[in-house]
Amino acid sequence: MKHIYRSNSCCGIHTTNQTILYRTLIGAPLELLYFGSRITDERTISALEGAASAPEAYPAFGGVYRRSPAFRVSKGSEQQHTSARLLFTGSEAADEQTLVLSLFDSYLQLEVSLIIEADYEYDMIGMYTRVTNCSDTSCIIDYMAAAFLPLSWKEGVLTNCTGSWAHEMHMNEQRLNPGIHITGERCGVRTTRFANPSIILSHGEHAVGEQTGICIGAAYAWSGNWAFLLDHDPDGTISLIAGDHPDTARRILTAGASYQMPHLYLTYSESGRGTVSRRFHRWAKQRMIPDAANPRSIVLNSWEAAYFDFDETLLLQMIDGAARIGIETFVLDDGWFGSDYPRDDDTQGLGDWQVQPAKLPRGLTPLIDRCRERGMTFGLWIEPEMVNPRSRLFEQHPEWILSAEHREASLERGQYVLDLSREEVLIWVIGTIEQILDQNPGIDYIKWDCNRDIKELSGGFAVYDRYVENYYRILEHLGERYPALVIQDCASGGGRVEYGALHRTHEFWASDNTDALQRIFIQWGTGMFYPPSVTAAHVGSETNHITGRHLPLAFRCSVAMSCRFGVELSPLALSGEDREFLCEAVSTYKGIRHLIVSGELYRLVSPYEQHHAAIMYVLPDRSEALLFVWELRFSVGSAYEQIRLAGLQEDRMYEVRELLAEHLEQHMMNPVRSGSEAMRLLTGEYLQRCGLAIAFRHEYDSRIFHFVMK
Numbered sequence: 001m002k003h004i005y006r007s008n009s010c011c012g013i014h015t016t017n018q019t020i021l022y023r024t025l026i027g028a029p030l031e032l033l034y035f036g037s038r039i040t041d042e043r044t045i046s047a048l049e050g051a052a053s054a055p056e057a058y059p060a061f062g063g064v065y066r067r068s069p070a071f072r073v074s075k076g077s078e079q080q081h082t083s084a085r086l087l088f089t090g091s092e093a094a095d096e097q098t099l100v101l102s103l104f105d106s107y108l109q110l111e112v113s114l115i116i117e118a119d120y121e122y123d124m125i126g127m128y129t130r131v132t133n134c135s136d137t138s139c140i141i142d143y144m145a146a147a148f149l150p151l152s153w154k155e156g157v158l159t160n161c162t163g164s165w166a167h168e169m170h171m172n173e174q175r176l177n178p179g180i181h182i183t184g185e186r187c188g189v190r191t192t193r194f195a196n197p198s199i200i201l202s203h204g205e206h207a208v209g210e211q212t213g214i215c216i217g218a219a220y221a222w223s224g225n226w227a228f229l230l231d232h233d234p235d236g237t238i239s240l241i242a243g244d245h246p247d248t249a250r251r252i253l254t255a256g257a258s259y260q261m262p263h264l265y266l267t268y269s270e271s272g273r274g275t276v277s278r279r280f281h282r283w284a285k286q287r288m289i290p291d292a293a294n295p296r297s298i299v300l301n302s303w304e305a306a307y308f309d310f311d312e313t314l315l316l317q318m319i320d321g322a323a324r325i326g327i328e329t330f331v332l333d334d335g336w337f338g339s340d341y342p343r344d345d346d347t348q349g350l351g352d353w354q355v356q357p358a359k360l361p362r363g364l365t366p367l368i369d370r371c372r373e374r375g376m377t378f379g380l381w382i383e384p385e386m387v388n389p390r391s392r393l394f395e396q397h398p399e400w401i402l403s404a405e406h407r408e409a410s411l412e413r414g415q416y417v418l419d420l421s422r423e424e425v426l427i428w429v430i431g432t433i434e435q436i437l438d439q440n441p442g443i444d445y446i447k448w449d450c451n452r453d454i455k456e457l458s459g460g461f462a463v464y465d466r467y468v469e470n471y472y473r474i475l476e477h478l479g480e481r482y483p484a485l486v487i488q489d490c491a492s493g494g495g496r497v498e499y500g501a502l503h504r505t506h507e508f509w510a511s512d513n514t515d516a517l518q519r520i521f522i523q524w525g526t527g528m529f530y531p532p533s534v535t536a537a538h539v540g541s542e543t544n545h546i547t548g549r550h551l552p553l554a555f556r557c558s559v560a561m562s563c564r565f566g567v568e569l570s571p572l573a574l575s576g577e578d579r580e581f582l583c584e585a586v587s588t589y590k591g592i593r594h595l596i597v598s599g600e601l602y603r604l605v606s607p608y609e610q611h612h613a614a615i616m617y618v619l620p621d622r623s624e625a626l627l628f629v630w631e632l633r634f635s636v637g638s639a640y641e642q643i644r645l646a647g648l649q650e651d652r653m654y655e656v657r658e659l660l661a662e663h664l665e666q667h668m669m670n671p672v673r674s675g676s677e678a679m680r681l682l683t684g685e686y687l688q689r690c691g692l693a694i695a696f697r698h699e700y701d702s703r704i705f706h707f708v709m710k
Contacts, residue, residue, distance in 0.1 A: 003118050004093045010049045011091045013099050013118045014038055015125060018268045020116065021048060022057055022101060030088045030103060030114070032057040032150055036268055055150035055237055058103060058114055058129075060084035061142075068180060068231040068241060070148035071131075074140040075108060081142065086112055109135035112144075122283035124267050130260040133253045141251045146220065146243040146261035153238045157202040158183075158230060159273070161525040162195045166513035166546050168494035169196060169525030171608065173207045178234040184227025186245040188454030188464050189385070189417065190495030197226045197498050198529040200273050201240060210274040210603050211646070217269065217276030218242065219529050221499035222262035224468040248461045262500060273528065274646075278600045281531045285597075288503050290479065292534055295597050296486070296507055296564045297328035297377065298586060301447070301538060304514065304545050305570035308335035308344050311359050316370050321571030323374035325579065326586035329445050330371050331379035336360060341390045347414045350386050351393030353432050368442035379445025379486075380436070384429045385471070386415045386451060400425050402463075404456035412452040421459075421466035430474055437482060444484065448505070450491035468500070475504035488536060494522070497530060507534040507564055514540030514568050515547040516559040517700070520607050520630055523563055527615075533597040537563035539582070541573070551700055553578050554662050555630065557585040558702040562615060562628045563596065565589045581660075588659050592706065595619065595626040602646040607632055612640065612696070618647035622684075625654070625707040627692070634699040642691030645707075648684035652709050656680045656692070659704040681710065 005012045005021070010033065012021035019039045023031040031054035039045055059065035061072035062083025075082045086103035094100050094115075101114040111134055117126035127147035133139055156176045160183050161169040174181070183199070185191040197220035202208040208215040218240065220226050225248045229241040242264040243249070253259055265283075269275040285292040300322040306314065319330050338349030338356050349356075355363045364380070371378040387394050387401065389411070394401070401416040403409035409416055418425050437443055457463050478485060489501045490509035497508050508530070511522045519537060526535055537560040543550055560566065567582070574582065599617030604627075607613035611633040618625040625648060648654065687707070694703060 003097050003120050004099050005045065006091060006093070007045075007049070010045065011099060011101070013097075013116050013125070015118045015120050015123045017123050018125060020125060021045065023049065023054055024088055024091055024101070026089065027087050029059070029063075029086070030057040030101060031055065035149065035151070037270055055152065055239075057150065058086060058112065058145070058148050060086045060105070067233055067237075067239060068229055069143070070145040070241060071112060072142040072144075073108060073110065074142055075137075082108065084108055084110070086110075108139065109133070110139070119283060119287065122286060123279050124265055124283045124287075126263045126265050128261050128263045130258055131253065132258040133255055136255045138252055138254045141249075141253050141259060143246055143249045144243060144251075144259070144261060145241045147240070147264035147266075149216075149240040149266075151201075151216075151238045151240065152236060153203050154236045155203070155205045156230075156232065156238045157204070157207045159200040159202065159207050160195065160228075161198070161528065163522075164194060165492055166511060167518070167522075168193065168511045169497070169522050171525045171528075175205065176230055176232045176238060178232045181230040181232070182227055182246075184225070184245045186225045186248050188224060188457075188467065189450055190453055190491045191224060191226060192497045193492060193495040196525075196529075197222065197228070199228055200276060200528065201230070201238070208272045211272045213272050214270050215268075215273055215276060216240070216266055217273065217280060217529065218264055218266040219280065219499055220262065220264050221503065222468065223471060223496055223498060223500040224464045248464060250461055251465075252460070252462070265499065274602060277528055277603075280529045281601060284499070284502070284531050285533070288499055289531070289534055290504070290506055292506070292531060293597070295593050296534065298326070298589065299329045299331055299379070299445070299536065299538070299566035300325075300327040300571070301331045301333055301566065301568050303333035303381075304540055304568040305573075306335075310335065312362065312366060315367055317572055318570060319367065319370045319374060319376070322567070323376055325567070325571055325583050326590070327376060327567060329377045329379050330367075331381065331445060331447055332364075332367065333381040333447065334383075334449075336364070336380070338391075340392050341388070348388045348390035350383060350388040350415050351391040351418075353382065353384070353436055364440045364443070368440060372442065377444040378442055379447060380443050381447045381449060382433065382436070383449040383451060384433060385418055385420055387418055388415050402454055402457050405458040407456065410455045412455065415452055417452060417454055419463075419467075420470045421463045426470045426473065430477055433474070433478065434481070437485070445486045445488070447488045447490055447509070450495060472500070472504055475501075479504065494526070497526065502530070502534075507536055509536045510563075513546050514538050515544040515549050516540070516551050516556040517549060517632065518547065519559050520613055520632070523559070524603070524607060524613070527601060527603070532563040532601060533593075535563040536566055538566040538568035539585075541569045552702075553581055554660060555700040555702045557582065557660065558628060558704055559630065561585065561589050561592075561704070565593070585660060592626055592659070595624060599624075599626065600647060604643055604646065605629075611635070611638070612694075614643050616645060616647070622647065622649040622652075623709045627703075627705040627707070629694050629703040629705075631696040631699070631701040634696060634701070640694060640696070642693045644689065644691035645687040648688055648707070649709065650683065650685035650688060652684050653681050654684060654687065654707040655710055656682055657706050657708075659706050662697075
């Protein structure tokens, strides 16, 4: 099928359900004619070509365009803002799914290329830009958008996710009044901890629903500084501008040099944000995240179970306990390294990646061997971008840290950031990780952490670019040299949840907060753009280590089971009853995780709107489904509407069975029937139009239902 459209005055690109069209007149500004549902009739395109006017598709500062520009440049001896005029010079189909639109400023001798990629099968559009300095003198690019999308919308609503450490990815909705609205980050690393580079832009005065409404989903794939700028013109245009944060966007472009922006990925929906999520999930699992179409292993991580306080004997006991539960990967977290400066707390040892002999006198080998004996794989925590001042590495190379010239570097969390933009630091990091992996064959999993921001630097904002590019080089090198190695993307929890890092890692840690109640909200926001099957969610202790909240084990398990299931508590601390239940949960998850991996996510009841929440997964052929329901605020006697399902085939029967049903003692003062209901056969039509009745039985109740087509 033809994906690229070109005529004398128009060109564009199609996916399965979308079309984007530009007016392409040589020597004139490029104009965006249309972005929306797929156009199939040539007469419609002809009518659009004949439109009297359309918004400029990539306006530069200093021209006739009066709103926020896509491009701003400085030139001349005083390096001040210069008027630029980017005019269309030609288009090229780089391949059957890639369109390149060329713009040129003849006075400044600058060429800007807009590259648009269509993933036809997965209904995604990628955009990025490249600038080339064709003159014989340097210039400064003050700002350059990766993508600029002017929409003829009079009203719009921005939905994005913000938060902080242990409170990531909480959803916000903001009606766009006329003016400029910006969301972004400029901390260099951990650039998604406070806000995420993914947004949903809804058409109209209200945010779209899960299954209704016109909206655009957009995600910026970059692990450094970023911003979305939304400029609402009172005349009736909302421009979506994505790229670097304006505060850190200035780059020197020498004669003959080019500079390329990262990708913005977007999709257009007329059936609500649920469609946006499912498209991003399908695309990410097949195109972006390595091996994401296959299930991840069930992990037990040692952090909440032991923190820094462990030795070989304790770890071997934990591995044995994990194996009895059915865990598939044991991960040793922070505290295993540091010979001269033992890593017994977070004030020392970072940078010295040698096994600490006091804790592990025989090294990592006994732990790896015990995992193999128990049928498990072994994983290890590292934080290779950071260094403590109390470390051999810092004593040998104090010049390797990021700092401002002539000023003392600031400490955060007792550590400095290594200057990964330097080639010698890049080489050292690669060599260090290779040494760990080569000296300890059998490490199959790496938890890559990053626990502070860049506070100061010298050398211009290009240092940010080189830092991220070298971070990517390391991940790509590891992927090539150790193709079976699984890398978890972690940065103080959810500090690097974006598609630049995820394109080079295998899963991510959404938050250090394992409080299952708060995780519902964190995972709700994360699942808007990122697949739950690679979102690591672990069962924490009964009393959460961050919030102090007490939650039932069934509730903690069900919340974690709705993503990539894992455990963060010590198996040695479990009572016999809890150990038995956790064994059952692990076994149950192994039987249903194909639904988390391959199923399509439907959000049914929002925790932001009700006292309970519900999501479900449905296989693409609709033969199987899985429903999770969580009670968030219990009130005796409250009536709940039946939960109407989605994604099923209405004319088929489904066998309904409850999983991990709690067997509660009946009491005359709480007469609600407990336990699992008998297996029932119900039509897809009934389940979607009438719904499933849920009777909550106690505070923080949770239910899991499995549906199989008959």
